[in-house]
Amino acid sequence: MKPAPPTRIFLLDQALRLFSAYGYEGVGVQQICNDAGVGKPTLYHYFGSKLGLLETLLRERLAPLHEALERACALTPFDHALVALAETTFAFAREEPQLYRFYLTLWFAPVESEARQAAEEHHQRHFEAFDACFRAHEQASGHGLTGRHRLLAASFLGLVNNHIGIALNSFATLNARSAADTVAMFLNGALPPASSNGD
Template sequence: MDNRSKILSCALQLFAARGYDAVGVQEIAEAAGITKPTLYHYFGSKYGLLQSLLQEQFTELQNVLLKVTVYHGDLPLTLTRVTQALFDYAATHRRFYRMQLSMWFAPPDSESLKAISEVNGDQQQILEQLFIQAAQDHGNMRGRHRAYATTFLGMINTYIGLALNNHLALDDELVYKAVHQFMYGIFS
C-alpha cells in the first residue's frame, strides 16, 4: 500500500473513533508511519484530507445506490433493494459509515458538517429522483420528493446507527419493517 492510501486508511480509523476535531495531523502521520510534509504533499491541509476521504468513499456508495435505484412501478420493491444496499454497505464499511453518520449529525457550524454537505448532495438527489418517478404513479406523493428522500434516509441512518452500536441487527426482517413503516407513513 502506498503512502497516500496508508494516510487515508489511518485517518478514517482515527476520525471514526474520536472525531475530526479531536485528532491531530501529527497523530495521523505517526499512525501511517510517515511525516507531516508527506501528508501535506498529498492533501494540502487537514480539511483537504477529510474531503478526499469523503469523496472517494462516497463515489463508491453512490455507484451502489445508482445501480439499485431503478423504478419499475413497484416502489416498495425498489425501496427494499435500496434499504438492503445501504444496510449491506454500512455492514461492510462500518468504520466509514460510523464517521459519516456522526458527521451527518454534527453541529451546524462545524467543519465536519460542512465537509459532508459538500459531498452528500448527490446521494440525496438520487433518492429524490426515485420519489419523483414514483409520484407519477401515486398522485398523493407529488411535490414531496424532497421530504420523502430526507425522511427515508434519516430513518435508514437511524437504524444503521443503532445497529453500529449493537442495539439491533440489520437483517431482512428489519429491511421489511423499515420499508413498510415508511410506506405506511406515505399513505396515511
C-alpha cells in the same frame, strides 16, 4: 489506472480510524502522521492539508455507495426501489462500519464546521438518490404526493440511517430482511392496527 501508493492508502486508513474514534475536530495532523509512521511533509504531499485528507477520504470511500444508490433508485416498482435503497445502504454500512459511523456523525456536525461543509456534497448526493425514487413515483402514480417527495425522501433516509445507527451499536442487524422490514415500517407503520373489542 496507476495504483495508489501504499503510504497514501495507509494515511487514509489511519485518518478514518482516528476520525471515527475522536471526531474530525478531535484529531490533529501530527497524530495522524504519528499513527501512520510518516512526517507531516508526506501528508501534505498527498493531500495538501487535513481538510484535503478529509475531502479525499469522503470522495473516494463513499463513491461506491453513491454509485450503487443511483442504480438502485432506477428500479421499479416503487417498493422494490425502496428496498434496494435500504439494502444497498445497509450492505455498505455493514461492510464499512467505521466509515459509515463517521459519515453519520457528519450529518449532525455544527453547520459551519469544516467537516460538515466537506461532507455536504456527499450528504446531498445520498439524499438525491432517495429523492429521485420518490419523485419518479410521484410523477408516475398521481397518488397525491405532489410536492411532498423531498419530505418523504428525507423521512425515509432518516429511518434508514436510524436503523444503521442502532445496528452499529449492536441492537439490530443489517441484512436483506431488515431492509424489507424497514420499508414495510415506512409504508405501513411500525405497529399493526389495534383490533376493536368485539370484532
